[in-house]
Amino acid sequence: MDKPSFDKHPRPADADGPADAAPALRASDVDRDRVADILREALGEGRITAEEHAERVGAVYAAKTVGELEPLVRDLPAPVAGAAAARPAEAPARPAPASAGAADTDNVVAVFGGASRKGRWRVGRRTNAFTLFGGVEIDLTEAVFEYPEIVINVTAVFGGVEIRVPENVTLRCGGAAVFGGFDVKAQEAPEANAPVVVITGFAFFGGVDAKPRRGKRLKDLRAAG
Structure with missing residues (x-):
């Protein structure tokens, strides 16, 4: 095109x-x-x-x-x-990491299949999720945040992307859908230094669903890190 x-x-x-x-x-x-x-x-x-x-x-x-x-x-x-x-x-108290513990960019691709990022993993500054006739799951509820703001850029074509975040992070949306859905339950975290997760991109005959997972809080994970 x-x-x-x-x-x-x-x-x-x-x-x-x-x-x-x-x-x-x-x-x-x-x-x-x-x-x-x-x-x-x-x-x-x-x-x-x-x-x-x-x-x-x-x-x-x-x-x-x-x-x-x-x-x-x-x-x-x-x-x-x-x-x-x-x-x-809005998040001045959360500094950038001193070491490159997480890759700056991560690509999650699902074509006629599925792909996921979940469990205890280090989330980079940017994650690109692409699905074509498939499904992608990105679960940040147990992830290690090393940046004050991360961007998840989604492209969903005849497929779906599901994103879950801890309930005490800020979640923002910058995406849109054409003949599909881009459902992000935006929220502002009460803590001034909470990480910010920004969902961008678009869905074409596909769907994006991003929301907090109740009962999963980032501070609990920091204590275990």
């Missing part, structure tokens, strides 16, 4: 986002997450439809260079100054 080109309203030259001066520069996960945040805001404000959001988010996480990312938000306003820093500021 050809990458969409959205260039009706060019963005200001000083807008936060991929730099026009280096279109061939390889895109990082930070670059992709920044663009995904802009798209999520645009969806919430009604600037783009759920279908457009799903299409663009799919292109975001398939992009290899910053030049491929820029057209996806060219017709959208720049984020409010300081907004990008607001989310990390």
